Amino acid sequence: PLNEISNIPYWPQEFVDRYIADGLWTKDTFGDELYKISSIMGDKVAVTDNDKKLSFEALNKSVNELALGFLNLGLQKKDIVIVQLPNSIEFIEITFALFRIGVIPIFALPAHRENELNSFCSFTKARAYITADMIAGYDHCILASSLQEKFSFLKYVIIVGKEDKEININSLRNNSISLPLPQIDAQDIACFQLSGGTTGIPKLIVRRHQDYLYNVRACIAACHFNKDTTYLAVLPMGHNFPMACPGFIGTILAGGHVVITRSAVASECFDLIEQEEVTVTALVPPLAMVWLNAASIFKPDIPSLQVLQVGGARLSNEAARQVEPTLGCKLQQVFGMAEGLICFTDLNDSEEIVTTTQGKPMSVADEVRVVDELGHPVPDGEVGYILTRGPYTIRGYFGQNEANKTSFTEDGFYKSGDLVRKIAGYLIVEGRDKDQIIQGGENISIEEIEGILIKHSAIIDAVIVGLPDEYYGERICAFVLCKTPPTTENDLRLFLKNQGLAPFKIPYRFEFLDQFPTTGVGKISKKELRKELLKMHLEQE
Ligand code: J2J
Numbered sequence: 001p002l003n004e005i006s007n008i009p010y011w012p013q014e015f016v017d018r019y020i021a022d023g024l025w026t027k028d029t030f031g032d033e034l035y036k037i038s039s040i041m042g043d044k045v046a047v048t049d050n051d052k053k054l055s056f057e058a059l060n061k062s063v064n065e066l067a068l069g070f071l072n073l074g075l076q077k078k079d080i081v082i083v084q085l086p087n088s089i090e091f092i093e094i095t096f097a098l099f100r101i102g103v104i105p106i107f108a109l110p111a112h113r114e115n116e117l118n119s120f121c122s123f124t125k126a127r128a129y130i131t132a133d134m135i136a137g138y139d140h141c142i143l144a145s146s147l148q149e150k151f152s153f154l155k156y157v158i159i160v161g162k163e164d165k166e167i168n169i170n171s172l173r174n175n176s177i178s179l180p181l182p183q184i185d186a187q188d189i190a191c192f193q194l195s196g197g198t199t200g201i202p203k204l205i206v207r208r209h210q211d212y213l214y215n216v217r218a219c220i221a222a223c224h225f226n227k228d229t230t231y232l233a234v235l236p237m238g239h240n241f242p243m244a245c246p247g248f249i250g251t252i253l254a255g256g257h258v259v260i261t262r263s264a265v266a267s268e269c270f271d272l273i274e275q276e277e278v279t280v281t282a283l284v285p286p287l288a289m290v291w292l293n294a295a296s297i298f299k300p301d302i303p304s305l306q307v308l309q310v311g312g313a314r315l316s317n318e319a320a321r322q323v324e325p326t327l328g329c330k331l332q333q334v335f336g337m338a339e340g341l342i343c344f345t346d347l348n349d350s351e352e353i354v355t356t357t358q359g360k361p362m363s364v365a366d367e368v369r370v371v372d373e374l375g376h377p378v379p380d381g382e383v384g385y386i387l388t389r390g391p392y393t394i395r396g397y398f399g400q401n402e403a404n405k406t407s408f409t410e411d412g413f414y415k416s417g418d419l420v421r422k423i424a425g426y427l428i429v430e431g432r433d434k435d436q437i438i439q440g441g442e443n444i445s446i447e448e449i450e451g452i453l454i455k456h457s458a459i460i461d462a463v464i465v466g467l468p469d470e471y472y473g474e475r476i477c478a479f480v481l482c483k484t485p486p487t488t489e490n491d492l493r494l495f496l497k498n499q500g501l502a503p504f505k506i507p508y509r510f511e512f513l514d515q516f517p518t519t520g521v522g523k524i525s526k527k528e529l530r531k532e533l534l535k536m537h538l539e540q541e
Contacts, residue, residue: 008189008206009396009404012412019391024218024365025210029184031067031100033213033253034060041227041255048276049089049260059093059252062173066097067181069172073156077102077182080192081128082120084108086135087237087260090160090169092248094130099191099209102184106192106204107238109520110135117147119201123399124192125153130169133161141166186210192398193240193338196312196521204398205338212244215342215392219246220254222344222362223280223307223332229256230304232273232281234264239521240338241311242282264522266294270302277304282334284312284522289319289454289461293483295326305329307347311336311358313523314429316451320355333358335429339414340393341366343427357426366390369413370422383430386420387413435526437466437474444476444505452499453478458487463516465529467509467537477533478507479516486512511536 011019019025038046038060046056054062075081081098083105085091098105106120120126129147131140144157144166159166186209194202207215223246225231231251235242237260243249248258259276261269264287272278283291288310308323311334323331335358336342343359361368370384371377378384389395389412396404407415419430430447437444446464453462460481466474480492489510496506517528 007399007401009394009408011395015391015412019210019214019365022365024214024363024391025186026213027186028213029099029186029188029209030096030190030213030249031063031181031184034063034096034100037253037255044227044255045257046252047089047092047258047260049087052089054089056252056255059096062093063096063100065173065175066093066169067100068177068179069175070097070103071101071179071181072175072177073158073167073172075101075103075128075156077184078104078189079127080104080106080124081130082106082108082117082126083238084110084112084117084129084131084135084140085160085238086110086132087233087262088132088160089260090132091237091260092252092258094160094169095191095249100181100184102182102188104189104191105130107194107243109194109236109238111236111520114143114146116201117143118150120204121147121151121154123204126151127153128156128158129154130158131160133159184209186213195397196338196519196523203400203403205394206398207394211340211392211394215340216244216246216250216253218363218392219244219342219344220250222342222346223250223309224347225250225254225256225280227255228279229254230259230277230279231256232259232261232269232276232278234261234269234281234283234287235312235521241284241309241334241336241521245282245311245334245336245342247282266291267298267300270295270298270300273302273305274300278302279304280307280309281305282309282311285310285315285319286313286461286516286518286524287522288315288323289481292319292322292326293460303328307332309334312521314358314431314447316447316454317356318451318454321351324351331355335359335427337414337416339416340390341368341388341414341416342392345426353426356428357423358420358429359427360425361388361390361427363390363392366393367413368422368427370420375409380422380424383419383421385415385433386418386427387415389413435465437464437476439466439469439474439476439504440472442504449476449478449496449501449505449507452496452501453480453492455499456487456492456495458483458485461516461524463524463526463529464507465526465533467530467533475508476505477509477511479511479513479529479533481513481516509533 038056041056043055157166193205345359369387516524
């Protein structure tokens with residue numbers, strides 16, 4: 001349990017006092033917020049998952065049953081559990097049930113495997129693993145047994161799905177023994193989010209009711225979510241973006257309707273959007289690119305869709321411009337991080353702003369600085385590292401004394417490693433430290449080359465990475481995802497040249513892929529691409 005592990009960085013008292021005095025942090029908790037909204041919304045549908053629908057009342061009741069079930073099983077406030085579930089109604093029920101009893105979930109993504117889960121277990125002494133029998137064809141019961149063999153403290157495996165052997169989630173419902181639910185305070189920990197870093201095992205991010213609820217509320221306000229909102233949950237629901245920005249939690253607390261899908265396939269999602277009259281959904285750029293391509297072919301009839309949120313990685317200006325004409329909805333760019341800071345473009349921003357910037361910090365209490373390598377502020381309009389702190393941005397990772405020294409400044413700003421430019425309050429993400437390519441001493445703009453490549457009529461998406469080179473330092477390599485019929489390397493070279501790209505920026509090497517390697521939430525993994533590239537390169541030598 002948590003009390004055995006200390007060392008959770010916290011905001012200094014003056015900030016706590018200010019956030020409370022300004023009404024940003026309240027005494028409210030997620031568990032109570034669900035009571036409140038369900039008593040207002042009653043039998044209005046809260047969640048749809050295929051042919052299953054739950055009203056607010058029914059959701060609230062089911063959450064209570066599960067909360068009691070968990071307590072009866074032996075879980076207690078401050079216990080830590082790993083939740084690894086596919087998008088499903090149970091995901092929502094279990095999440096709120098845990099919030100209500102102060103049992104703290106770590107939201108592992110469906111793509112995580114033994115490496116990540118081993119680390120979460122040993123790091124937190126997790127007492128339970130809540131998962132599904134199968135997620136996307138992978139048997140999580142086998143993974144569960146292997147974890148239980150290694151970790152004696154991992155007492156319970158709770159399964160959504162098949163009935164035998166492990167504890168089935170449904171056996172925890174309808175428990176006759178009624179126990180008092182523990183008192184949950186706003187400063188109690190609601191959950192662990194995971195850092196989205198592309199190197200190593202994700203770090204654990206403590207989110208408390210006070211800051212995470214503020215996060216959700218500020219997102220609801222910024223995105224104008226209300227009872228008429230119907231949100232399609234496509235991205236894995238454990239990720240911060242589809243969970244709380246405003247995500248499924250924001251939709252529910254705003255009295256809206258969450259529609260759940262386990263498939264991100266464009267045609268299936270278009271059908272669901274049409275059928276359930278979805279008004280808003282959230283995607284990462286690679287998925288958005290695939291949807292844009294599909295929409296240009298299928299011409300789906302989805303007039304209900306008002307907003308497409310895209311975030312998690314840089315959406316090229318070219319792709320951004322295609323969203324409204326192709327999907328018939330507004331684009332909202334989102335630049336966020338599980339550590340805190342969230343920036344949105346506003347629905348009323350000009351097309352120029354929406355297609356070329358990643359928005360503004362959503363809270364007036366967000367502090368953002370753009371600095372050079374030495375930490376000195378750079379003038380507006382110039383590229384620098386972003387530093388941020390605020391009422392929903394953590395002051396340090398969980399149990400990471402060393403990493404915290406490099407990821408946070410002494411005065412508590414989080415250093416995400418993102419390179420940004422600030423223009424009239426709007427942020428433009430220019431890349432990450434490690435993504436820059438320097439070829440023969442020339443700084444290469446990845447975004448410029450990618451932006452031209454995706455204009456090619458045969459290309460769905462393109463990514464530029466650097467291949468280490470003895471002579472040039474690095475050479476430009478393009479990975480491309482083609483439509484059918486595909487195109488050729490020679491054609492692409494000619495196209496880039498005709499588009500006016502300087503000859504030294506024309507990729508040295510092109511690789512055609514059927515799909516990009518991705519991270520757990522579906523961002524293109526440049527780390528994997530670099531690895532593959534190096535492997536191919538060495539094999540050829
Ligand atoms: C460029 N890079 C971006 C963007 C995130 C909303 C949306 C996304 C996340 C998320 C999130 C980007 N352009 N629009 O938590 O609430 C990169 C940055 C950032 C990192 C954070 C949310 N939007 N990024 O992606 O914690 O590099 O959160 O630091 O997974 O994604 O990743 P993660």
